[in-house]
Amino acid sequence: MRNSTTLINVIIFLVLTLGCEKNDNNIDTKIKDGFSLIINDSITYNSNSIDFYDFSTHLIYLKAGNKFTYSNRGTFSILVDNEDIYTGQMFPMYSSYFPTGSFIQCAPNFYNDYIIPIGFNQIIDTAGNTIDDPRNDSRIIEALKKYNQYKQGLSSDIISVQKLSDNKIKITFELTNLDSEDLQFLDPDKMGLGLFHYFTNGLIIKDTQNNFYTHKLTTEKPEPWDSWTTDWLTVINGNETKTISLIYNNFDILPSGEYTASFSYPGLSHQIEKEELQQNNGRIWLGQLNNTKIIDIE
Numbered sequence: 001m002r003n004s005t006t007l008i009n010v011i012i013f014l015v016l017t018l019g020c021e022k023n024d025n026n027i028d029t030k031i032k033d034g035f036s037l038i039i040n041d042s043i044t045y046n047s048n049s050i051d052f053y054d055f056s057t058h059l060i061y062l063k064a065g066n067k068f069t070y071s072n073r074g075t076f077s078i079l080v081d082n083e084d085i086y087t088g089q090m091f092p093m094y095s096s097y098f099p100t101g102s103f104i105q106c107a108p109n110f111y112n113d114y115i116i117p118i119g120f121n122q123i124i125d126t127a128g129n130t131i132d133d134p135r136n137d138s139r140i141i142e143a144l145k146k147y148n149q150y151k152q153g154l155s156s157d158i159i160s161v162q163k164l165s166d167n168k169i170k171i172t173f174e175l176t177n178l179d180s181e182d183l184q185f186l187d188p189d190k191m192g193l194g195l196f197h198y199f200t201n202g203l204i205i206k207d208t209q210n211n212f213y214t215h216k217l218t219t220e221k222p223e224p225w226d227s228w229t230t231d232w233l234t235v236i237n238g239n240e241t242k243t244i245s246l247i248y249n250n251f252d253i254l255p256s257g258e259y260t261a262s263f264s265y266p267g268l269s270h271q272i273e274k275e276e277l278q279q280n281n282g283r284i285w286l287g288q289l290n291n292t293k294i295i296d297i298e
Contacts, residue, residue: 033081035143037116039090039104040074045116047147056153056178057267057287058135060116064274067113068106076104078134080143086134088118102134111286114274152178154185154236154285156265158293159243161203169215169251171203171263173244173291180238182282186266187234188246194220195232199266200288203248205295206260213252213259228271235282254297265289 034047037060049066053059062068073092078085088102093109100121109117123131144150159172177183188196198219205213222228236242267287277284 034147036079039076043069052149052151053144054151054153058118062114068116080139085137110269156289156291158291161261161295163297166253167251169248171246174241176241177236182235182237183285184233184235184282185285191232200264204262215248216250259295261295262292
């Protein structure tokens with residue numbers, strides 16, 4: 001019983017510690033125009049506290065002197081010019097509950113406290129129709145542009161998936177910088193496939209019967225686990241597109257047929273401190289890009 005009691009006390013301590021951050025944000029709640037995020041009707045992030053919003057990953061970057069005040073439970077609202085655009089739920093990362101719609105996962109999340117990540121899980125109505133992602137509302141974009149806070153970030157697209165031999169698969173995709181500023185991204189050629197796949201599950205292929213096929217690659221863990229180096233990064237200039245190919249030499253054997261290929265292109269996250277974000281040759285892009293493509297294997 002002593003071990004159980006000790007474990008419960010540790011969990012309670014962690015919840016209280018992570019869920020009760022002091023609100024140190026340098027904000028002016030009188031600002032009503034532009035983009036605003038309000039948490040539990042009490043904490044406001046607006047144009048005075050937001051540095052920029054990266055729409056490719058829906059990460060809100062806060063200005064120096066501000067931080068994301070964790071709140072384990074509750075709701076949040078997105079406003080433009082003091083008008084409600086959408087609402088969402090907040091829940092702790094360790095929770096087994098996974099909401100539909102918009103959400104902020106916290107206490108803690110995968111990023112440092114200068115970033116607020118807004119996620120979205122697809123909603124399907126009773127007729128089987130999907131609901132548009134409210135995070136992409138054009139009014140939000142226009143409000144962010146008004147204060148020069150709108151960033152498009154990176155986009156990625158699977159171009160092809162080829163079967164080179166029975167268990168050798170090649171995936172080719174394009175990575176595009178949608179902004180004019182230079183960015184830096186994780187480069188698998190510099191990292192090596194093992195280390196690169198520590199940050200992503202890599203290529204996953206699903207057939208029409210929901211059977212999954214994947215690689216047998218052994219991942220390589222950074223030492224220490226939360227370390228990183230600029231040697232992993234490559235600059236992608238503003239409005240530039242780069243073509244990247246990966247070859248898996250030990251992939252599950254794919255019979256001929258139609259499949260859905262999925263690949264999540266990774267970026268760094270919690271490893272990057274606020275002062276490390278902007279490098280001499282470009283800002284480090286954070287987050288993850290999820291792509292799917294219908295493919296035919298002969």
